[in-house]
Amino acid sequence: MTQAAARHSLRDEVAALLATVGAAPDGPSGGGRAVHSPLTGEIIAEIRDVSASEASDAIGRAHEAFLSWRRVPAPRRGEFVRLLGEALRANKDALGRLVTIEVGKIVSEGLGEVQEMIDICDFAVGLSRQLHGLTMGSERPDHRLMEQWHPAGVVGVVSAFNFPVAVWCWNAALAFVCGDAVVWKPSEKTPLTALAVQSLVERVAARFPEAPAGLSTLLVGGREVGEVLVGDARVPVVSATGSTAMGRVVGQRVAGRFGRAILELGGNNASIVCPSADLDLALRAIAFGAMGTAGQRCTTLRRLFVHEAVYDALVPRLTALYASVPVGDPLTSDSLVGPLIDEAAFAAMQAALEEARAAGGRVHGGERQVEGVPAGGFYVRPALVEMPGQTGPVRHETFAPILYVMKVRTLDEAIGLQNDVPQGLSSSIFSTDMRDTERFLSATGSDCGIANVNMGSSGAEIGGAFGGEKETGGGRESGSDAWKAYMRRMTSAINYGDAMPLAQGVTFDVAGTGPVAS
Known part of the structure; x- marks a missing residue:
């Protein structure tokens, strides 16, 4: 086979793999960004970047989706993730091969990455019936303290080229069962595997009555798109995987608006x-x-x-x-x-x-x-x-x-x-x-x-929390309690008596109302 023929067949294979999962090889809006395969350095597809304004509009739709999705009972949200896991199982070979072509991993590693997605879906399904708070003893008589966890909102996911889809699933599977919507910016180097997975999510959502439009959104683009996602106050949680230099920028930007960053950065x-x-x-x-x-x-x-x-x-x-x-x-x-x-x-x-x-x-x-x-x-x-x-x-x-x-x-x-x-x-x-x-x-x-x-x-x-300390960023994904990063915590005190005692021995006697005391 000539080199030109080999190039043509590789590009054709990518188009066929994307078609298998219902995705268009030129992306949602036509050509623009050239996607290269590291196997040969050749262009295997073109995909258009979204603009900053389109990214902002998409985040708005994701926020509206969150307002609906948070009302769906957690076990039902788990059923959505179960169906996603089944879709990944059915398309494991195609997705794994696409990972190999777009990233350069050997076949077993490409398949292993998809299996990791399936595993985290299984993990999240079980978790959907175990989201729990605590009840604590109160120092005040006839009182109870209660801790609850509620959905956080829109979760932004910024993934790196080396694990183009597994990192998204680590975050998205947990975020979905926690009641969040997800906006995903993949690496500019590997948008095709992301496009394929997004297509599967949309196919599952189309047959799941409670899934709102905008529950899962893909933003293909460069730094400008990432800056919109990281800077938007409608995205209370941002999970970013990449270099320490990138993490410094993301962490400071998210902290500057008092958001929460889950950082998975460099490792030596x-x-x-x-x-x-x-x-x-x-x-x-x-x-x-x-x-x-x-x-x-x-x-x-x-x-x-x-x-x-x-x-x-x-x-x-x-x-x-x-x-x-x-x-x-x-x-x-x-x-x-x-x-x-x-x-x-x-x-x-x-x-x-x-x-x-x-x-x-x-x-x-x-x-x-x-x-x-x-x-x-x-x-x-x-x-x-x-x-x-x-x-x-x-x-x-x-x-x-x-x-x-x-x-x-x-x-x-x-x-x-x-x-x-x-x-x-x-x-x-x-x-x-x-x-x-x-x-x-x-x-x-x-x-x-x-x-x-x-x-x-x-x-x-x-099954174990993944992440590290120091310049690795301190973030954790998966594991026993990583779900808490995708939720907000509420502490409630419930008075079921007919008195109004205060904590720490404080008294506050307001004339005409009777004593307020501990």
């Missing part, structure tokens, strides 16, 4: 390998954690601290694995590492490797691969960099498959180095010594929002 994740570690197990976990999704996960393993007792036993094996891992077209079954998202990501990777060399690092791999891969895509060999210390680029997140390896003498040294970076998302330890693992999980151990034992930094499950 680390693993510690102790002398007692099962090295075979560690090797497998490190490989996926550092190279999966071509290093373009927020939980990607970027720093590895290896005890000097096992350094020479582990690092040569890891270097050999890096040299042999299959890099290529993610649509083929034998590839484990697909392309970077674009040329800018490749340039950032090369700049980080040059900085590492200048700081005394020994670089293995990292070069662009051109043989055996589709032309036009930015495929790279994952890079393993032996560093003399945590200097230079090691302290910063480069969204690419670079693993910095450092030798340590003690667990205390490793924990100190792990925590001595601005980010605090994910971490892990490899050890069969319970004292090591318990120390790592203690208040004096990892300072990250996620801390794993004998596994890598990637691969979060929807």
Whole structure:
């Protein structure tokens, strides 16, 4: 097949995949923004950006939808999400393949992202019958204190390219059962998967009588559209996933209008390998954690601290694995590492490797691969960099498959180095010594929002809260009580007696009304 024919067939496949879920490949209003596939760098569709005024109008419609949706009983809202989960199940293969084409993930990861959406829908359905408040004892006789949770309003979701649909579902499934409407701004790099999912939501809503128009809205566009969403007071909750730089802007803008921000930002994740570690197990976990999704996960393993007792036993094996891992077209079954998202990501990777060399690092791999891969895509060999210390680029997140390896003498040294970076998302330890693992999980151990034992930094499950500390933003999605972020809390005191006692021993005797006292 010629290159031109290959391009034509890839674009045609995208159009067919979108048609499968009832979406138009040119978006809701015709052509404009060119969408490229990282597999080849080719244009696979055109989609029009909405304007700032159109975005504002859409938020208005979402607010009207919220006013209706909040009156629907929570279990019925859960039924809507159940039907959405069923629609995702029925279209899993098409959506997963579209993720691969638009993002560059290998097939199993594309399917895994859709499965994550299905799982969070199941989680939210159960939650719809468990939204609860508390009843507290009052210090005043014949009184009761009660805490309730009510829908917050419109929830804005800003998602990143690397998880183009799962991040939306983490937020939207919970927001829907909590009684909120959702306005979604996807990454400008990956609007097609968002368009496909939005089409499925609309199909489900069309056969759900209580679902109002505007319950789920998609805003395709750039920074201007994002600024409208983040700055609108009709959006009390904004969940934003992306870089720390983006989070600083979003967090300040939302806080400036006293809104609530759920921030999922940068990660400079680390693993510690102790002398007692099962090295075979560690090797497998490190490989996926550092190279999966071509290093373009927020939980990607970027720093590895290896005890000097096992350094020479582990690092040569890891270097050999890096040299042999299959890099290529993610649509083929034998590839484990697909392309970077674009040329800018490749340039950032090369700049980080040059900085590492200048700081005394020994670089293995990292070069662009051109043989055996589709032309036009930015495929790279994952890079393993032996560093003399945590200097230079090691302290910063480069969204690419670079693993910095450092030798340590003690667990205390490793924990100190792990925590001595601005980010605090994910971490892990490899050890069969319970004292090591318990120390790592203690208040004096990892300072990250996620801390794993004998596994890598990637691969979060929807049953646990996801998010991190420090420059990672402090936000949490999914998990036991993440639903509270999408609701507002109300505390009520109920007087069921015939007196009017006050708290804290206060008395207030107004002439002619009788005593008001505790």
